Amino acid sequence: MARRFGLERRFSGLETSKARRVGFMFKCLLRAIIGAAKTLRQPPRERSREAGEIATMRTDVDVVSIRRNNRPAIAFKHNNKTDWEVDMRGLHGRRTILTGGASGIGRATTLRLADEGCVVGVFDQNLAGAEETAHLCAAKPGRVLAFQVDITDRDAVAGATDKFEAAAGPVELLANVAGWDIPIAFLETDRAFWDKVIGINLYGPLNLHHVVVKRMVERSFGRVVNVASDAGRVGSSGEAVYSACKGGLIAFTKTVARELARKNIILNVVCPGPTDTPLFEAFTQSSPSGSKIAEGLARAIPLRRLGQPEDYPGMIAFLLSDDAGYITGQTISVSGGLTMHG
Template sequence: MDFSGKSIVITGAGAGVGRRTALEMAARGGMLTVSDIDASKAEGVAGEISGAGGRAIAAKADVREYGEMEAMIGAAIAEFGQVDVLINNAGTGIPKPFIMTDPQEWNFDIGICLFGVMNGCRAVLPHMVERNAGRIVNICSDAGRVGEPTLAAYSAAKAGVVGFTKAIAKEVARNNVLVNCVCFSTIRTELMASLFQMNAEMEPKMVKRYPMRRIGEMEEAANTVMLMCSEYVTFVTGQVLSCNGGYAMVD
């Protein structure tokens, strides 16, 4: 996959799958706007890319704030001339039984996982529609397709992302803007790796729920996202692709 000359914006790119995707796309010629709510993390990833000979800028942004997302897109356009790809990757979710949660917690999850995606799309779509070209990949979760116990608000937010993605895909398809979802199950991010180290029984129990008897690796997650942004995908929009080792098989 070749992203030479493509301007790519990734939210939540300071760590995990977002970081790995940014590094992989930069290594393939992409020009990256690395966004994160933690400025130091965004700057660190942008520095890694620049240090390896790539092009990248850091952009601090809270995805819940439309003005900050608009400024992030503006910074990418100012630096690279356009935005070809937006990957709405920022997310959060803390497991807890629903009856033990409160509206403030729901608003936090939904604000990041759903409204963050809406803010990113609203900020970039006028630019993509005007250019008659663009790709948006909204990072979702199988929790939004089948529901996940102890992640009720998160599941609701991710289900909203699926519906939202399909709706706007229909609106902008005629403008050659493709909008799709990529769903993940458990991926071995830095956070998950640290949890496994603290609890040796956690991973063996978890993988029993997966037909492939393992969880996903960050490289596999990044490759799936890159595929949906690549030159190989030109007639696919409004779709949901799961990278999950068979955890959930949903039509």
């Protein structure tokens, strides 16, 4: 009996101890719930101040709780403006040269950079298109200057860069977006066609690097994004010379990224897949089977559609921003899953 009574008392003590622990945990949980409820009753400004501005880590940003399409949402209020998107770090006020901004991906990227507050110099042979892009950006936080430039002419690139820097200040960012091609089987092409394709798609970016990146090195800061193509990674029938240029641009970017990393110059590549742009329209119209090619490409893309110019500016802007400050020499395909690289 004594032994049984001792065991019962021991088990009773254990149960009491367990009950105390459960009670203590319940009290802690209750205190946490009460504290959270008090915080939620505070004005948004006080909550963000107590949280150390954790939403953006900036003391000039308010977090405002609102509803969008009958669903809870968060907006960020900065400089008395409420936006649905938080600006990428290190783009506002940056002086940028962008080629091919008169239409397509170049125009869409110019609009995005102007949204981010960049000062953009658009270099394009199509001055009317470049000026129209600038007009579309008139109400945005950034500023856009249009220049008529033949990027295959190094002296013209140098002269336009001088004019841009005189108007805006030292260039800090570079986006080579310009490109051109028409679908022709390689054995049906001639030297004049080669020269035009190579001049725009390879010599153009080389000229921009030789002029603009050299100035970046002198100032120990620069960000470059070269828009190549998945044709340069996997090939594309009817685009042999174009594919060679884009593959060369990818290799060139990696090499220069290695050479200039210690100079604080970052270079990366974005490879679009088939995209519904004026260039692609001309590409398909130049061939009797162009419409079938476009339909076949759309079916081959896992996301089941051609790319749109607006699909690319986010990636380009990211790689130009400080958010990508530890990324260099990389090639990123934006193609709806058409090409998937490890």
